[in-house]
Amino acid sequence: MTVAIVFALLVVGSVVFSLVSPWWFTPLASNWGTIDTTLIITFMITGVVFCALVLFMAYSMFRFRHREGIRAGYEPESGKLELWLTGLTSVGIAAMLAPGLVVWKDYVTVPPDAATVEVMGQQWGWAFRFPGADGVLGAVDPMRIDADNPFGLNPDDPHGGDDVLVEGGEVRLPVGKPVKLLLRSVDVLHDFYVPQFRAKMDLVPGMVTYFWFTPTVTGNFEILCAELCGVGHSAMRGTVVVVEPDAHQPWLDEYPTFAQAVRDTALAEAVRQGNSMNQ
Incomplete structure (x- = not known):
């Protein structure tokens, strides 16, 4: 009897907590409100099932509690009950999946x-690549990735010279403009996640994954890695700054293109060699 009351109180407490809980989704800042709706549908269905099962257990413990002189009936199976349970389970799963x-x-x-933006993840930071004036990202080859070419760009591809390279973990995107993120990993499995955008996707070594979203609110939003990727996982953070459209290009112009980076690297190497000879 006591256990049955505890189970019933557990259901009541769970429902009340769900209705008045101060913890909820972060404010939505993209077009993916449908993801919130899908999650709420899932919560409602699983919540109803949870309440029904726990209350049924409480009822069973009360209804079939031990009483002197009462013997339990033996019913090894019930075809009708199995059909009901199979049907209801199928409807519930379909309602969550659809x-x-x-x-x-x-x-x-x-x-x-x-617009297309490439996101490069590696232990433990983020970098980004934007297409240049031609609007096309240059070809890449993982075998070319090194300290001087962190994105692995192919210098022979004419589309790659004007690609803009953004390192340092901060990326700016214009508000109200859809953007497709191409996701690559240098080393291990990572996951690009911005809670306010309701959008995330794994970065898989050797693959290019993607998703898209439209920022709807200006401001600063933290990038998290949602996949355990090593001892520095918790520090693998970045920032998405959503700005007005006319403020995006001036920011992008502050960063070097791949051609400029190659030229600067070659110049630095020439200076280094010259200094070595003079010494």
């Missing part, structure tokens, strides 16, 4: 006018 499939289709269907 919205997610619809949202996933939208999540990977990139609008034709979306």
Whole structure:
């Protein structure tokens, strides 16, 4: 009897806590409100099932508690009950999966006018690459990645010379403009996640993954790595700064293109060699 009351109170407490809890989603700052809706549907379905199961256990413990002179009936199986449980379970799973499939289709269907930005993750930081004036990102080769070419760009590809390289963990995006993120990892599995955007995706070594979103609110938003990637995982953070469209290009102009970076590297190497000879 006592356990049955505890179970019933557990259900009541869980429902009350869910309704008045101060912890909820971070404020939405992108177009992915449908992801919030999908999560709420999942919470509601699993919440109803949780309440039904725990209350049924409480009822069973009370209804079939030990009483002198009462013997339990033996019923090894019930075809009708099994059909009901199978049917209800199937409906519940379908109700949780269907919205997610619809949202996933939208999540990977990139609008034709979306800008493209490459995100490079490595232990333990973020870097970004924007297409230059030609609007096309240059070809890359993981075998070319080194200290002088952190993105592994192919210097023979004419599309790569004007690519803008942004290192340091901060990236700026214009508000109200869709953007497609191409995700690459240098070393291990990472995950690009901005809670306010409701958008995330794994960075898998040897693969290029992607997703898209439209920032809807200006401001600073923290980038987190949502995949355990080593001892420095907790420090692998960056910042997405969403700005007005007319403020984006001036910021981008502050960073070097790949051609400029190659030229500067060659110049620095020449100076170094000259100094070595003079010594």
